[in-house]
Amino acid sequence: MAPSAPEAILQDRNAPQIVVCSCEKTFVPDLAAMAAGLGMPEGRITACTNLCGTEQDKLAALASGAGSLLLACRQEEVTLRGVLEDAGYAGEQAYLDLRNAGGWSSESSRSGPKMAALLAGAMIEPPALPFVTIESQGVTLVYGADATAMDIAARLADVLDVTVVLRNPKDVPPPAKREFPIAKGRIRQASGHLGAFQLVVDDFALSLPSSRAALAFGDARDQARSTCDLIIDLTGDRPLFSADDLRDGYLRADPRDPVALDRLVSRARDLVGTFDKPKYITFDSGLCAHSRSTITGCTRCLEICPTGAITPAGDHVAIDPQICAGCGGCASVCPTGAASYALPATDYMLKKIRSMLRAYDQAGGRDAVLLFHDAEQGEPMIDALARFGEGLPARVIPVALNEVTQLDLAEIAGSFAYGAAGIAVLTRAKPRHDITPLVRLGETLSALLPALGQAAEAFAVIGTDDPDALLAALRAMPAGQKTGKASFLPLGAKRPLTMLALREWHAVALQQPAVVPLAKGAGFGKVEVDAEGCTLCLSCVSTCPVDALSANPDRPELRFQEDLCVQCGLCQATCPEKVITLVPQLDFTRINASPVSLKQEEPYPCDKCGKLFGTRSTIEKIKTKLGGKHWMFSGPNADRLKLIGYCDDCRIESATLQGFDPYAGPERPRVRTTEDYFRAHPEDEEKS
Numbered sequence: 001m002a003p004s005a006p007e008a009i010l011q012d013r014n015a016p017q018i019v020v021c022s023c024e025k026t027f028v029p030d031l032a033a034m035a036a037g038l039g040m041p042e043g044r045i046t047a048c049t050n051l052c053g054t055e056q057d058k059l060a061a062l063a064s065g066a067g068s069l070l071l072a073c074r075q076e077e078v079t080l081r082g083v084l085e086d087a088g089y090a091g092e093q094a095y096l097d098l099r100n101a102g103g104w105s106s107e108s109s110r111s112g113p114k115m116a117a118l119l120a121g122a123m124i125e126p127p128a129l130p131f132v133t134i135e136s137q138g139v140t141l142v143y144g145a146d147a148t149a150m151d152i153a154a155r156l157a158d159v160l161d162v163t164v165v166l167r168n169p170k171d172v173p174p175p176a177k178r179e180f181p182i183a184k185g186r187i188r189q190a191s192g193h194l195g196a197f198q199l200v201v202d203d204f205a206l207s208l209p210s211s212r213a214a215l216a217f218g219d220a221r222d223q224a225r226s227t228c229d230l231i232i233d234l235t236g237d238r239p240l241f242s243a244d245d246l247r248d249g250y251l252r253a254d255p256r257d258p259v260a261l262d263r264l265v266s267r268a269r270d271l272v273g274t275f276d277k278p279k280y281i282t283f284d285s286g287l288c289a290h291s292r293s294t295i296t297g298c299t300r301c302l303e304i305c306p307t308g309a310i311t312p313a314g315d316h317v318a319i320d321p322q323i324c325a326g327c328g329g330c331a332s333v334c335p336t337g338a339a340s341y342a343l344p345a346t347d348y349m350l351k352k353i354r355s356m357l358r359a360y361d362q363a364g365g366r367d368a369v370l371l372f373h374d375a376e377q378g379e380p381m382i383d384a385l386a387r388f389g390e391g392l393p394a395r396v397i398p399v400a401l402n403e404v405t406q407l408d409l410a411e412i413a414g415s416f417a418y419g420a421a422g423i424a425v426l427t428r429a430k431p432r433h434d435i436t437p438l439v440r441l442g443e444t445l446s447a448l449l450p451a452l453g454q455a456a457e458a459f460a461v462i463g464t465d466d467p468d469a470l471l472a473a474l475r476a477m478p479a480g481q482k483t484g485k486a487s488f489l490p491l492g493a494k495r496p497l498t499m500l501a502l503r504e505w506h507a508v509a510l511q512q513p514a515v516v517p518l519a520k521g522a523g524f525g526k527v528e529v530d531a532e533g534c535t536l537c538l539s540c541v542s543t544c545p546v547d548a549l550s551a552n553p554d555r556p557e558l559r560f561q562e563d564l565c566v567q568c569g570l571c572q573a574t575c576p577e578k579v580i581t582l583v584p585q586l587d588f589t590r591i592n593a594s595p596v597s598l599k600q601e602e603p604y605p606c607d608k609c610g611k612l613f614g615t616r617s618t619i620e621k622i623k624t625k626l627g628g629k630h631w632m633f634s635g636p637n638a639d640r641l642k643l644i645g646y647c648d649d650c651r652i653e654s655a656t657l658q659g660f661d662p663y664a665g666p667e668r669p670r671v672r673t674t675e676d677y678f679r680a681h682p683e684d685e686e687k688s
Helices: 005-010 031-038 056-064 077-086 099-103 112-122 147-156 258-269 300-304 329-333 346-362 375-388 409-417 436-451 467-475 494-508 539-543 570-574 616-626 635-645 648-657 674-680 682-687
Strands: 017-021 045-048 068-072 092-095 131-136 139-144 161-166 182-193 196-206 224-228 230-233 250-252 273-278 281-283 310-313 316-319 339-341 369-374 396-401 422-427 459-463 515-517 525-529 549-551 557-560 580-587 596-600 603-605 612-615
Touching: 017 031, 017 056, 031 045, 031 112, 031 346, 045 056, 056 068, 056 077, 068 077, 068 112, 077 092, 099 112, 099 375, 112 346, 112 396, 139 147, 139 224, 147 161, 147 258, 196 230, 230 258, 250 258, 300 310, 300 316, 300 329, 300 436, 329 339, 329 436, 346 396, 346 409, 346 494, 369 375, 375 396, 375 422, 375 467, 409 422, 409 436, 409 494, 422 467, 436 459, 436 515, 459 467, 525 557, 525 596, 539 549, 539 570, 570 580, 603 616, 612 616, 616 635, 635 648, 674 682
Parallel strands: 017 045, 017 068, 068 092, 139 161, 139 230, 161 182, 230 250, 369 396, 369 422, 422 459
Antiparallel strands: 131 273, 182 196, 196 224, 281 339, 310 316, 515 580, 525 580, 549 557, 557 596, 603 612
16 A cells, blocks of 8 residues: 555655644643654654743754754744744744644543644645735725715825715815815725726716815716725725625725724725735636536536626636635535635645544544634634633544635545544634535535435534534534545546545445435536437537537437536537436446447438438438428428438439529518508598
């Protein structure tokens, strides 16, 4: 068997030197379990009790001979970095919290395997992240309704290029000294992002310099257009953007809350200059199943995006990375892999999970539960449990994500395949992002888990801000389910990787059903075709965006490869005969299998020369629809129907010899004129 990820790293002579501090002996690190889990001698792990204080010299001595360091302390990272800098250490250094995650716990004596898992995960180096650049010159619109907007603008005028627009102003006194433009107006439409907002303003008018007791304004006009870098909204009304707290450059506060206004001013002052923003989503438009030939197919990402960063763009969608807030929902629900998360990518997360669970197992751990959380909420919750409660259970391994809504089925299936007994996802009681992606993921897993012999409760979304409630939910996670453990390497693009993870999970599951029915919208399934009604026109093949439907180049045949199908519905909508039905399911026997034939026919032989062309069902159907019903093939022209059974060459030859004129249709009725009417109704002509 190939070595696990931590084993592979530790075979490298440049593997990190690990330093574990017991934080003044407040817990006892299990060095033997850590060494067993990582496949290294205990001598490679240095134990300390006061690394940030009395044992700083010990750290400096270790640094002199280490190529890289992994320090199991996050609280004193600043101090430890200073010690290493003073020692002249120039190698790689990483920091990890073992104390809060496992040491400070009522089950700390059994937390050695978890600590081994956390160390193994920290050794998987994350890939470099892509960024987009945003520039802001500080051109700012302060949008308000009263003198509060004027006051905020005055506080920012020394840093920002401010313009004030007042909505329905009443008795707003003019400034004694005008330092910025003042206008009235009502924003009808706002779009864009930090550094590039576009506005459409109705009832727009500039203030008059002759304003006396209250601001007066000139002539107003509608649909005035403008641009700015920042928008400060002090109207106290509905926000200009959906998910307004996620729109960079759009600052909003209650004009009656002085504390909120102070925070807003502080934030606005920092939004001038050039900024690097992570490009959260990697998008391949060639894989997108949104539309074909103006027929709409998949709309999952459009329904999920909270910020409006995703818009239709022809056959695919477009994702604006400067508006995207990084929730990852689009990547989670995208069935084709066109949208994939990059902070980090799915394959990296699976490599990390694989390494952690293998180390946990090798250290003697059992019934591991992975707790996925974000840093903003999850880390304070874990810290609170460690400091004021009983800490995390020994079998619960925390895994930090940028956003929990980025989780996709590949990561969940891979985690169960690698041996996780349960997966918990921590969200806020009032989530910052729409958690619909997690809900849809849960719907799919509610079918898969029982079918594969695991409790449906093995996947849980825990929405709470209470550390004690989190602890109670984690303790209720199922345990004791004996399954195998896969060891596959997570390689490849998102869709193939998802299918690989599902296949490997199925291979080690307690139950191994061939087919699991799924709910509509799951992104997996088969296409059923009524063979009697299908004419093999192959319009479904031309519209299928993922090549799940294909034609046989050698004979009339429609083929289908189930593991490629994403149930977008484009084939069903395109089929002129309406004989296609979608069946959402997961057929494990069809993963990486050859295509199956949905319908095949013998080619139709030309009635004149015998040359093979078309299909029999198509030719016969055309004859049935046109014979005796269309002027070209009825009455004295009935003999022309035989042309439909001819190949191209014979059809042209026969039509030419017969002197067939396709434009010589029946005589059209003469256009009726006014004179014709009066000729038939002379009494009306006299009246006129």
